[in-house]
Amino acid sequence: MLKNAPADNKAVEAETDASSLNLTNKENHDNTMKAATTGDKNKAGGTGGSSSLNNARTKPIAPVRTKYAWFDISELTAPEQWSPIVQALPHQKFTGVVAAEQQLEQIPPNLAKITYVEGVPSTDKLTALNAAYDIVILEPSVITSNWFKRNRGTITCKVGTTVNVTDPASLELAVAMTHEVPLLIVEFRDDTKIPLEIVLADAQNHGTEVVMKVRDDVEAKVVFGVLECGADGVLIASSDLGQVYAVGEVLTSTGDKSGQTLQKLTITRTEHVGMGDRACIDLTSYLGLDEGILLGSFSCGGILACSETHPLPYMPTRPFRINAGSLHTYVLAPDNRTWYLSDLRSGMEVLVVSTSGKARRVSVGRVKIERRPLLYIEAQADDGTKLNVIMQEDWHVRVFGTNGQPINITTLKPGDQVLGYTMDPGRHVGVKVDELIIEQ
Numbered sequence: 001m002l003k004n005a006p007a008d009n010k011a012v013e014a015e016t017d018a019s020s021l022n023l024t025n026k027e028n029h030d031n032t033m034k035a036a037t038t039g040d041k042n043k044a045g046g047t048g049g050s051s052s053l054n055n056a057r058t059k060p061i062a063p064v065r066t067k068y069a070w071f072d073i074s075e076l077t078a079p080e081q082w083s084p085i086v087q088a089l090p091h092q093k094f095t096g097v098v099a100a101e102q103q104l105e106q107i108p109p110n111l112a113k114i115t116y117v118e119g120v121p122s123t124d125k126l127t128a129l130n131a132a133y134d135i136v137i138l139e140p141s142v143i144t145s146n147w148f149k150r151n152r153g154t155i156t157c158k159v160g161t162t163v164n165v166t167d168p169a170s171l172e173l174a175v176a177m178t179h180e181v182p183l184l185i186v187e188f189r190d191d192t193k194i195p196l197e198i199v200l201a202d203a204q205n206h207g208t209e210v211v212m213k214v215r216d217d218v219e220a221k222v223v224f225g226v227l228e229c230g231a232d233g234v235l236i237a238s239s240d241l242g243q244v245y246a247v248g249e250v251l252t253s254t255g256d257k258s259g260q261t262l263q264k265l266t267i268t269r270t271e272h273v274g275m276g277d278r279a280c281i282d283l284t285s286y287l288g289l290d291e292g293i294l295l296g297s298f299s300c301g302g303i304l305a306c307s308e309t310h311p312l313p314y315m316p317t318r319p320f321r322i323n324a325g326s327l328h329t330y331v332l333a334p335d336n337r338t339w340y341l342s343d344l345r346s347g348m349e350v351l352v353v354s355t356s357g358k359a360r361r362v363s364v365g366r367v368k369i370e371r372r373p374l375l376y377i378e379a380q381a382d383d384g385t386k387l388n389v390i391m392q393e394d395w396h397v398r399v400f401g402t403n404g405q406p407i408n409i410t411t412l413k414p415g416d417q418v419l420g421y422t423m424d425p426g427r428h429v430g431v432k433v434d435e436l437i438i439e440q
Contacts (some may be wrong), residue, residue, distance in 0.1 A: 011343035016257045047212065066253045067224055069247050072098035072113060072237035079106075084241055086111075092248025096135065098235070104132060105193050116162065130156045135164050135183070140173055143180050160185060160211075172196050178208040185235060187213040193226045200226065211235050217246035224254045253334065253361065259292070260332070260351065260359040264402050265303060265420040267412050268386070273376045278392045279341040281322045281331070281350065281370040290355040290404055294332040294421055295325050301387045301422035302330060303379060304353060306398040306406040315396075320365065326374055326390040332421075334361045341367070355404040355419060375409055385422045 071094055076082040086106055089097060096112035107113055112134040120142055121129060129136050135158045142148055143161050152159070160183030163174040175198060177184050184203065188195055196212060203210045211233040214220045224230035236243060281293065287307040296302025305325070308318040324331065327342040339348065344367045352362045375393035380386050391397050391409055395435045398406035400419045407418065 008402050015073075040213060041129050057354060060344075064126050066252060067230065068093075068095045068233040069220070069251055070094065070098060070235045071233060071244065072096050074100045074115075075102060075237065076239055081239055085244055088241065088244045091181070092244050093251040094244070094248070094337075098237075101132065117142075120145065126151070126154065126249065130154075133157050135160060137183075137185060138241065141175065156426050158183060160209075162186070165189065165195050165199075171198065174199050175202045178190055178203040178206050178210070181208065183209045183211065185213065186210045190399075193222065196226050200229065200231065204229065209233065213237070216243060217250050220247050221250045221254075224250065230254075242292035259357045260353045260421060262304065262353070262355070262357050262419050262421055263381060265301075265381055265387070267377065267414055267416040267418065269376070269378040269414060270412050271330050271376040272393060273390060275371055276374045276390070277327050277369055278372045279324050279327060279329075279344070279373065280370075281324050281341070281344065282318075282365045283320045283322070283350070283352070283370065284363045284365045285352070286319050287322075287352060288354060290400075291352050292400060293350055294353055295329050295389045295391075296420075297326075297329060297388045297390060299338065299423075300385055301381070301420055302332065303377065303387075303388075303418055303420040304355070304400045305391070306400055308396075310398075310406055312396050321394055323394075325392070327369065329389060355400055377409060377412060379418060379420065381422045383422070387420070387422065 071089055072086060073082040073085060078083075082103065083106060083403055085109070086097065086103075088231055089107055090110050094111065096114050096116045097107055097117070099107055099364075100115075104113060113132065114135040114137065115129070115133050116137045117125075117129065118139065136155065137160045138148070140161050140163060143159075159181055161177050161181050162176060162185040163170060164187045165171045166189040174186050174195075176183065178199065179202070184199070186196070186199055191346045196210075200210055202208075209232040212223050212231045212235070214223055214234045214236050216236070216238070220234045220236070223234055234247065236247060285311050287308055291309075292305045292307055293310045294302040295305050305322055308321045308323065311317060324341055325341070329341045330338040331341060331344070332353075333339050334351050339350070344350070344364050346364055346366050348364045349361045350364060351359050373393040374390050376388060376390050377399075378386065378388040393410065395410045397409050399409060399412075401407045402417045402419055404419075407416065412418075
């Protein structure tokens with residue numbers, strides 16, 4: 001994703017061991033001060049040295065399967081209720097529908113046909129199921145029966161089961177079913193995701209897909225994030241056509257792996273511009289050593305600002321914080337939109353970008369605004385596009401160079417190269433628009 005610059009810096013995609021995060025503030029201070037006093041400014045500034053996050057034990061994270069959603073129309077009897085829903089499902093990335101036999105003719109061929117089966121099906125019933133459906137959901141008692149052992153090979157559909165978790169016994173049953181079938185549909189009585197975490201942990205070890213019944217798009221978004229990997233799919237039953245589009249948006253945002261193209265920018269000028277109000281963005285996630293956010297005064301692009309993940313003299317690291325810039329600054333957010341720093345509030349999302357161009361959504365925990373001296377930083381892309389960012393004038397504030405290493409902004413000089421991005425100018429309330437716009 002990176003143009004004109006190396007892309008060999010891997011994001012910190014790791015599970016952090018709490019036992020390795022016990023570096024005290026004093027130890028961190030001693031390490032960074034030692035680097036500073038030995039004359040190694042680069043180590044003190046973050047290109048070397050030690051921090052609690054650097055020392056964290058890491059291991060590869062298993063790839064996350066593509067998320068999907070199913071819709072249950074089987075209880076909707078009137079065609080005017082379920083027909084518009086069925087028509088909309090394929091366009092909103094739904095992949096399956098739970099449907100009654102009389103509804104099957106109206107199901108598009110690109111949607112998997114799913115049904116629940118009560119009890120042990122007769123031979124004729126099993127033949128009909130194989131012909132009509134893609135997925136059959138049998139009861140747990142059938143899955144553990146001798147009939148299933150004898151007839152499993154004759155079932156040509158994908159087989160799953162379903163469990164409604166209401167107590168420890170039913171949770172134990174759900175976990176046991178992840179050992180028996182490739183698909184589990186699970187429902188929880190109580191509004192807690194701890195039981196889902198327990199089910200997912202076992203399902204991961206057995207390769208079982210887990211689909212959770214959800215009430216709406218809000219719960220779907222939460223479910224996809226449980227235990228980092230989340231449930232494989234969600235199943236929603238509703239007469240509300242709007243939920244088709246709302247869950248579709250959740251699928252789009254969850255599956256967005258497009259990243260952000262970065263490019264080389266050359267510093268052309270820096271200048272002290274006096275006092276002003278600058279914002280620190282505190283995020284709800286650890287940031288990797290090569291991650292930051294994209295900031296700019298103009299809608300035509302910005303510079304990749306470094307987080308406080310790297311060691312600093314005189315103060316402990318803040319691996320969730322980015323000393324961003326002046327209040328007027330744009331920050332790039334998901335879905336190709338921007339926010340002014342002054343607009344950011346707790347719970348909103350920004351786009352965290354690594355030096356290799358990998359991007360992820362992260363929520364804002366808070367924005368801290370204080371009056372500080374400011375530095376104007378101007379840069380130019382190879383195509384002649386000029387942009388700037390105004391940040392706190394302090395050696396501790398850094399941006400990423402094209403080698404993927406942090407650069408203290410007070411050391412920037414014309415000719416230095418940094419990472420950033422450019423795009424066609426034009427924004428209206430943060431949304432890209434095609435219009436003539438002059439920014440200066």
